[in-house]
Amino acid sequence: MEQSRIDRINFLARKSRTEGLTPEEKEEQKILRAEYVAAFKASLTNQLEHTSILRPDGTVHRVTKKKKN
Secondary structure (H helix, E strand, O other): OOHHHHHHHHHHHHHHHHOOOOHHHHHHHHHHHHHHHHHHHHHHHHHHHOOEEEOOOOOEEEOOOOOOO
16 A cells, blocks of 8 residues: 555544544545454455474474355
8 A cells, every 4th residue: 555545544533533633524534444444454465375384393384364164
């Protein structure tokens, strides 16, 4: 996510605490936060997909998604 969009999220959060937001700004804040969460999840997923665990016996085990029961 671009730094300018993160700066806008922070600006809207500060403005919300101090003077309040207009309905348009509230909607913009909602959309920007959703984009931020999606980007964070994608980044974390990518990082975990490229993570391996080195066991004490020397074997390497790739991290996989846990199966649901």
